[in-house]
Amino acid sequence: MQTAYENGTGPARPPGSTWRTTPRPPLVRQRQGKVIAGVAAGLAAHLGIPVVAVRVALVLTSIPFGAGLAVYVFLWATMRDVGSVDPAAVTPPSATTPATAGPAGPTGPTGATGASSTPPAATTTRHPIDLAALRTWLRSGNQAVLITLLGVAALAVAGALWLGSAGLDVHVEVILPVVAIVIGAIFFWSQLDDTDTLGARRPVRWIWLVVGLGLTILGLVGLLVRGTNLTELWQVAGAVLAALVGVAVLSAPWILRLWSNLRVEQAARIRATERADIAAHLHDSVLQTLALIQRQSGDAAAVARLARAQERQLRSYLYDEGARAGTLGAALTAAMGEVEDLHGVPVQLVVTGDRPMDEHLDALVKAVREATWNAVRHASPPVSTYVEVGPVAVEAFVRDHGAGFDLDTVPDDRAGVRESIIGRMERHGGTARIRRRADGTEVELRLPVSQPHEPEHPSPSAATAPDPPVPSSATPPSGTTSGSTPDPQTQEQAS
Amino acid sequence: MTDPRTIRIVIVDDHHMFRTGVRAELTSLAATPRAGGFTLEIAGEAGAVESAVQVITQEQPDVVLLDVHLPGGDGHGGADVIRACAAVQSRAAVPVRFLALSVSDAAEDVIAVIRAGARGYVTKTINAEELLTAIGRVADGDAVFSPRLAGFVLDAFGAAAGEVAEIDEELDRLSAREREVMRLIARGYQYKEVAKELFISVKTVETHVSSVLRKLQLSSRHELTAWAMGRRLL
Numbered sequence: 063m064q065t066a067y068e069n070g071t072g073p074a075r076p077p078g079s080t081w082r083t084t085p086r087p088p089l090v091r092q093r094q095g096k097v098i099a100g101v102a103a104g105l106a107a108h109l110g111i112p113v114v115a116v117r118v119a120l121v122l123t124s125i126p127f128g129a130g131l132a133v134y135v136f137l138w139a140t141m142r143d144v145g146s147v148d149p150a151a152v153t154p155p156s157a158t159t160p161a162t163a164g165p166a167g168p169t170g171p172t173g174a175t176g177a178s179s180t181p182p183a184a185t186t187t188r189h190p191i192d193l194a195a196l197r198t199w200l201r202s203g204n205q206a207v208l209i210t211l212l213g214v215a216a217l218a219v220a221g222a223l224w225l226g227s228a229g230l231d232v233h234v235e236v237i238l239p240v241v242a243i244v245i246g247a248i249f250f251w252s253q254l255d256d257t258d259t260l261g262a263r264r265p266v267r268w269i270w271l272v273v274g275l276g277l278t279i280l281g282l283v284g285l286l287v288r289g290t291n292l293t294e295l296w297q298v299a300g301a302v303l304a305a306l307v308g309v310a311v312l313s314a315p316w317i318l319r320l321w322s323n324l325r326v327e328q329a330a331r332i333r334a335t336e337r338a339d340i341a342a343h344l345h346d347s348v349l350q351t352l353a354l355i356q357r358q359s360g361d362a363a364a365v366a367r368l369a370r371a372q373e374r375q376l377r378s379y380l381y382d383e384g385a386r387a388g389t390l391g392a393a394l395t396a397a398m399g400e401v402e403d404l405h406g407v408p409v410q411l412v413v414t415g416d417r418p419m420d421e422h423l424d425a426l427v428k429a430v431r432e433a434t435w436n437a438v439r440h441a442s443p444p445v446s447t448y449v450e451v452g453p454v455a456v457e458a459f460v461r462d463h464g465a466g467f468d469l470d471t472v473p474d475d476r477a478g479v480r481e482s483i484i485g486r487m488e489r490h491g492g493t494a495r496i497r498r499r500a501d502g503t504e505v506e507l508r509l510p511v512s513q514p515h516e517p518e519h520p521s522p523s524a525a526t527a528p529d530p531p532v533p534s535s536a537t538p539p540s541g542t543t544s545g546s547t548p549d550p551q552t553q554e555q556a557s
Numbered sequence: 558m559t560d561p562r563t564i565r566i567v568i569v570d571d572h573h574m575f576r577t578g579v580r581a582e583l584t585s586l587a588a589t590p591r592a593g594g595f596t597l598e599i600a601g602e603a604g605a606v607e608s609a610v611q612v613i614t615q616e617q618p619d620v621v622l623l624d625v626h627l628p629g630g631d632g633h634g635g636a637d638v639i640r641a642c643a644a645v646q647s648r649a650a651v652p653v654r655f656l657a658l659s660v661s662d663a664a665e666d667v668i669a670v671i672r673a674g675a676r677g678y679v680t681k682t683i684n685a686e687e688l689l690t691a692i693g694r695v696a697d698g699d700a701v702f703s704p705r706l707a708g709f710v711l712d713a714f715g716a717a718a719g720e721v722a723e724i725d726e727e728l729d730r731l732s733a734r735e736r737e738v739m740r741l742i743a744r745g746y747q748y749k750e751v752a753k754e755l756f757i758s759v760k761t762v763e764t765h766v767s768s769v770l771r772k773l774q775l776s777s778r779h780e781l782t783a784w785a786m787g788r789r790l791l
Contacts, residue, residue: 408682410704412704413708414743446744448708448740459744504744
């Protein structure tokens with residue numbers, strides 16, 4: 063929706079044509095670039111006018127009679143949140159957050175400065191009160207509510223001054239309770255909007271509810287008592303409380319039922335979305351491949367290749383290998399996949415350990431790929447590739463079952479082995495060895511690596527020292543969290 | 558040839574097509590004389606946990622080819638079958654051996670079924686001849702490690718990072734020799750090739766592999782489970 067709006071205001075397009083060419087985005091509250099509840103941003107996107115204009119209009123119309131404020135509250139109550147319309151639209155905000163940091167700017171700085179009265183002290187961590195937590199509480203909470211409160215206060219003062227200057231009798235005992243009620247309602251309602259800027263759910267802050275409820279009750283009592291008679295105060299307060307409790311008791315079952323219905327609906331929607339995702343993926347991948355296989359069913363090699371490629375893709379989808387992007391394991395999987403696709407010979411790849419890619423590892427991957435490529439072309443399957451990521455070196459073994467070849471008999475013009483494997487490894491400080499065996503050839507590559515990037519590979523002595531928790535040597539970067547919890551039992555046995 | 562015994566097997570898999578395929582492949586291959594010195598008799602098939610337990614108890618096979626994912630039971634598939642049949646013995650009065658056969662390479666599947674008591678884990682892409690060899694090995698009480706399972710073991714025991722047990726009995730780490738054997742298996746070596754490479758007998762290789770299997774089943778090394786939870790096999 064945001065993008066549609068941005069397209070609409072693009073300089074290349076005459077403003078008149080945007081109304082026809084781009085469909086108008088739905089009227090929903092935006093999460094990106096919102097200041098209070100995203101009403102202005104949503105309105106601007108819907109109408110195709112700059113958000114600043116909407117905000118200025120709302121503020122200007124609020125000043126005399128509060129009409130803008132009323133409109134704002136009305137829209138807030140009636141406009142749906144952006145996520146509740148199209149579940150697929152929930153992802154873009156978080157995905158494009160860095161890109162939209164500019165538009166979201168007004169919110170960030172305001173919140174930061176609004177809450178920055180405490181930060182200097184927050185750096186002293188040993189303060190009895192957790193200032194950092196207080197700061198994050200203030201900040202995540204709601205610069206929006208703070209801004210609204212300031213607005214209400216300013217409005218009240220302005221209204222009182224205006225009424226006073228108009229010669230009307232200003233009843234402070236009426237205005238103060240009304241302001242209290244409004245502020246309490248804002249506190250209370252602010253918890254309705256239980257998603258933060260990034261679209262993540264945030265927990266309901268009960269303190270806000272309590273403060274809001276308290277202010278509202280105080281305001282109601284103050285309004286009824288009119289500030290004069292103290293003896294009546296307790297009676298009225300009791301009456302107000304009783305009424306509120308009665309309403310709460312009566313409405314509780316309905317609210318609970320609504321809430322649980324909502325939960326059920328939400329769960330169903332999430333399931334449906336997931337199902338749609340999976341169905342889309344299967345359709346794009348598996349069904350297409352099956353159709354291809356049926357058309358080429360005469361060509362056994364093609365069928366095997368298609369099936370193998372599809373299997374690999376499906377595995378990477380199921381086992382979420384995208385999470386390992388940028389690591390040696392992922393690079394090797396991709397390289398072996400290429401070799402398989404090009405030649406239709408399955409390659410058995412086993413990798414133990416993992417580490418992030420760098421240029422030397424890139425050379426290793428290329429050498430492994432070349433060796434495997436040779437194996438599938440000149441030898442017979444099974445072709446096995448084993449890569450072991452150790453603390454001081456990465457070792458790779460590519461094994462085939464062919465007749466093998468003698469390096470000395472390989473003509474010099476064949477750059478494959480000499481240059482792409484041995485030369486490449488040596489340039490990067492590694493070694494390459496080619497062993498001829500009775501039933502095949504094995505290429506052994508070894509690349510020394512610098513000290514581990516993370517303390518996940520213990521030195522051999524670390525395992526015997528009882529003091530520090532044994533770092534999970536077996537846990538690759540992706541699993542550091544699961545492996546970092548020390549197990550006393552294992553410690554004992556290891557030491 | 559030397560030992561013309563018969564190995565009776567039960568195939569447990571919820572895919573009927575797969576059972577038929579395995580049966581056809583194995584029977585055609587087991588009929589040829591070079592099939593590893595034993596004949597094969599397929600005693601039964603099952604497609605779910607309950608029926609598998611019933612067939613295994615009734616038929617008392619030597620080896621069960623077991624799919625990891627099966628309907629029924631407590632929801633743990635093959636592991637449930639192994640636990641329910643723990644006391645069942647074959648007609649030769651040795652415990653029924655289980656060989657896990659799965660399309661899944663996920664570590665939690667491997668670890669669950671091995672720790673439940675399976676003596677081997679191979680993927681369904683294995684060719685029929687290798688499968689036959691694996692069946693013979695499991696029937697003898699030895700362990701069958703695919704390259705992937707070996708890689709998993711090296712990773713989970715920290716052996717790839719250089720952790721080696723000082724004494725062989727230590728459950729939480731591999732001995733230097735076991736590590737060598739596992740590395741060669743991960744590199745795609747057959748048992749006899751491993752033996753040749755390390756100048757030991759095939760029987761010794763089998764002993765080492767069985768010992769690793771025992772460690773895999775008994776170790777309390779927390780990485781085994783943490784690893785299995787946090788990561789899948791490549």
